Amino acid sequence: MSDATAKGLLTEETKTRIRELMAKYPKARSAILPALHVVQEQLGWVPEEAQDEVAQMFEMTPAEVRSLVTFYYMYHRKPVGKYVLKVCRSISCWLRRSEDVEHNLCEHLGIECGETTEDGMFTVVHGECIAACVNAPAIQVNDRFLLDVDPDNVSEIIDRLKAGDPRYPAAVESWKRPEESKGE
Amino acid sequence: MADDLVNITIDGHQMAVPKGTLLVEAARQIGIEIPVYCYHPKMKPVGACRVCLVEVENQRRPMMPACTTTVMPDMVVHTRSDNAVEARGAVLEFLLINHPLDCPVCDRAGECDLQDFTQKYGNGNTRFIEQKRHFAKSKQVGKNVVLDRERCIMCQRCVRFCEEIAMEEGLVIVDRGNRSEIGTFEGRSFDSKFSGNVIELCPVGALTAKTYRFESRPWEQQHYAGICNVSSLGVNITVDVRYDEVVRLRGRMNDEIDDGWLSDKCRYSHLAIHSDDRILSPMVRNDQGQLTKVSWAAALERIVQAFPENASQIGLAVGTRLSVEDGHMLLRLGRGLLKTPNVVHEHEAESLGTNTTLTGRVKGCDAADVILCLGSDPAKSHHDFELRIKKGLRNKARLICIGEQPALVGYADYQVIGVASELWSKLKKELKKETTEEESGLRFPKPRPWEAGGETSQDWDALVKEIRGAENVLVVVSGDIAGQGLQDVARDVEDLGWNTAPHGVIHLRSGVNPVGHESIGLIPEWDEDGNQALAKAWEGMNTDSGLSYAEMCRGKTEMLLAFGCNPLAQPESKKPKFLVQAATHPDETTEKADVVLPLSMWVEYNGVYISTDGTVQFNRQAILPLGEAQPAWSIARELCLRLGASDLPENPRAVYSEVGSLHAALAGATYKDFQTPGQYHWSYPQQADLGMPRPDLSAIPVKEPDMPMWMPAPLTGSTVEGAGRLHRGQTPPPVPGQRDPREIAKLLGLNHPMDRTAPPALTAGGAEKKDGYIPLRVVPSTSAEPAGPTPAGRHHEIGVGPRRRVAVPVAQTALLEASDAADNTTEDGGEE
C-alpha cells in the first residue's frame, strides 16, 4: 500500500479539481463529499489508498475519511462495473414489482445482487428511494434514471446498454404525470 | 447574579441553577439520577442514545433528552412520570435488540451501565424475535484494546474521545445504520498514547483491555485511591485489587490535574508489580560473585558492617519513585545517624533551589491565552499533560513552541526552532520594549493548526504580538532547564508579570516525586536556617553540603546505598567499593551490587507524593508488600535501629507526622490533611498563603465512591464510580413500577443474597503458622464498615479467599505487622 500511496492513485487533474472545490468553502473540509465523488469519477470506486490521499489533502485523519466513505453508500468500496444498476427497493417501486426487476436482472446477468459481471460491465445493487416513485419501478444507471421498468423485459435494458449508445438512458427519460400514465 | 440563575422544578423539587446548565447536571445536583450512555461530563453532548429522555411540561414534544436540553425558566421536569418510564424502557428495548446478552462472559458485567439500567428501567422483556446482527466476537483494534462489536451500543463516546479529547486519529464509526460498527482506517491499529481511556469510557463491554480480559470480576475487587508512579504530574488513579493482586489501574477524576484521563504509560504500569522479575528477597554477593538469597537480618548485618569509618565516604541516593516518608527516613539514616552529608535524590540536578516559587499549575492550561513550550516537549515526557494542553487549545489557548521540535507540533500555532535560551532572551527583550503600535482591525478567526486547513506559523513578529496580547501565559519548561541555560526563567517570568497562579512557569520534572524530596532537603546543599527544628531533633546531624548524584554515580564515595534508583546506568558511572541497592526490578546496578534488597512498589505502602506543580497527594496502600519486599522507609528504619537509634516512627503515618513537625516546607503536615474526598490534592504553600485552616476530618479517604451513588458516571470510567453500582452498606432505592427483588425472593421462599449476612472476615491475627511461614492475610478491608450484616454484600461475597496464597517469612511479617497494625488501627478505626 505504501508504494501505491507514494506514487498516488489520484491524477493531477483530479487533485486540481479537488483543490478548486476546497477553495469554495470557508473551511476546506466542507468539500470532502464532492471531492470523494471526483475521486470516484476518476477511479470508478474509492479505494483505501485514495481515501488516504484525500485525507492528506484535507488534513483529516484517514479514519475519518473511511467513516464518511462507508457512511454514504454512493461511494463504492470495491471496484464496480462500467454500469452500476441501482434497483430501488423502497415502497413504491416494491409495490410495482421491483423485487422481480432485481431478480430478473441478476438472473439474466448471472450474478448475485451486489456483484459485478465477469466482463466488468454491470453491477447490480439495491438502492433506496431515488425520488422517482411516480414512475416506479425505477433503476438508477450510473447518474441517470431508467423509469417504468418492465420487470419481464430487463434483457432489453442490458442489450441497449451493451450497445453503448451514449444517449441511453436519457438524462431523464420520461417524467410522466400520473394521469398520463394511468391508461397504460 | 440572580439573573444568571434559572428556577426549575425536577420531580417536584424546586431549584435554581445557573443558566445553560444541562438538565442531567441539574438533576444530579439534587441527587436524581437520569441514566445516560452517550453523555459524558467531559465531552460535548451529542444526544445519540436517547436513554436520558425526560418529560418536560408544556412542550410540543414532551420527551426531551436531558443531556442536550439546557434549563429554561420555570421548566417543570419529570424523570419518573409514566411517560418517562415508558420512554426509557422503550429506548432500552431498542438498544438491546442486537445485543448478544452475554453478560456471563463479559468483563464489564457487574459494572455495566447497560446491565444496571436495564435492570432498573428496562421492560424486562423484548418483542424482537428476528435474527440479531452478528460479528466476530473479538477484534483487536489496538495493541491493548479489544473490541466486541456485538456489544456496542453506538454511544460514540470512544469516537468522540479520539476526536475531541485526544484530537488525533483513532476510532471512528464505519458504515451506517444497523450495520454501523466501531473501527479504524482499514488495516491500521489504534495505538494512541491514550487508548486505554476508551476502555474506561465505554459504558458497556464493547471495548476491553487485553491485560484485563477474563482476569477479574468487579465484585471481587477492592478499589484504592492511588497516585500514578510514572510521571511527576501526580495523576490520580484507582488501583483495583483482586485479593492480593493488582488487576488494573483506572483514572480517578482530579480536576486540578488529570481531568479524569489516564495515559497508557501509567495505566499499564501495574504490570510491573507482579512481573516475574520482581526482586523479592534480600541477596548478598558471595565469594564466587553470585547473588545469593539471605535473610533480612543477614543482609542488614552485612551492610552495617560495611559502613566505612569516614562517614563522608558513604553516599545515599534516593529514587524519585519513593515517597516523602521514604525520603525522610533515609535522610535520618544518612545525615542524622551515619552523619554523612551525601543524601540526595536522583534528579537533584534539576532542582531550582528552594527559593524559587513557581506559580504554574497543570490546570493553568484551561484558562491560558498562551501556552509557551520553552525548550520542552510535554508530549514526550509527560503524556497526561498533553491532554491538558489540548484542553487549553480547545478553550482559547494558542500553543507556541520555542526551541525544540516538539511532538506537539501539529497543534502549535507558532513554532520557532532553535536554541531555547537564545530565543528566550530575544523574546524577553522584545516583550519588554514599550510599543506604541495599535492593535488594528478585526482578527478573523483562521482555522487552528489542528483543524483541517490550519497551519503552524513560523512568523516571529506575529508570535511576539500574540504573546503581548495575552493575559494568562503558561510557560512550560522541561526538567533539565539548567542544561538549556534557562535557569533564570522563573525570574524572567516574574519580571514580565506572568506569575499569578495557576499561570506562570510550570517545571516538568523528571521522575515522580522530586519536588517532595526537595522539600525535605534531599539535595546536596543543606539549608541550615530552614532546618533548625531538624538539627535540634537529630542532635549531631551532618549539616554540610554534600556530593551531587552525578558525583556519587561516578564512584566518589567508598560506599553507595541506592534506594530505588539505578546509578550505574548514568554516564561515566563507576561502581564504588561497596554497593548496596534496594530495587524492585533488576537493572545495571543490580548486576554489580554487593547487597540487593527487595523494595516495595508504590501500591504496597501508604505514602505522600508531591507533584511537579506542588500538589501534595496521598497514595493509599492497596496490597501487602510482595515476597519479602519492604518499603524504603522501613528498610531505613531497620538500619537506623541497628545504628543504635530508638524512638523511631513505626509506620508511614508516624513518619509523615514527623515530617510535619521537623520540616519547615511541610510544617504541620499529617495524614489528616487527606481525610476528606477532594482533599487528596492540597497544596501546602497555597493553603498557607490563603490562611485557610487545615481540614480536620476523621477518616482517610480509602474507598473511591466519594460520589453519591446512583449518579450518572461523573468520572472517566463509565460505571464503577457511580452509575447504578451498589457499594457495600447501601441499599438500592426503590424503582417505581418494579418489585423489590428481595420481596420476590421472599415470595419464592428463597434467601436473597442481599439479605444474607456477610461471611466472617478473615482476620489478621488468626492465621496459623505453618513451617515457619504464615499465609498472607487478606488485604485488610479499608473502610469503616458497619458491623453485623451488610445488606449489599452481593457484590462482595462471591468467592472470598485468596486465589493464590503468597507465603511470607515470619520475621518479616512480624516487622510488617508491627507497622501495619499501628497503621490500621488509626485508619480503619475511623474515629480517633
Ligand code: SF4
Ligand atoms: S464501543 Fe463502547 S464507547 Fe464506543 S460507541 Fe460502542 S458502546 Fe460506545
Ligand code: FES
Ligand atoms: S420508491 Fe422507488 S423511487 Fe421512490
Ligand code: FES
Ligand atoms: S441521548 Fe442523552 S445520554 Fe444519550
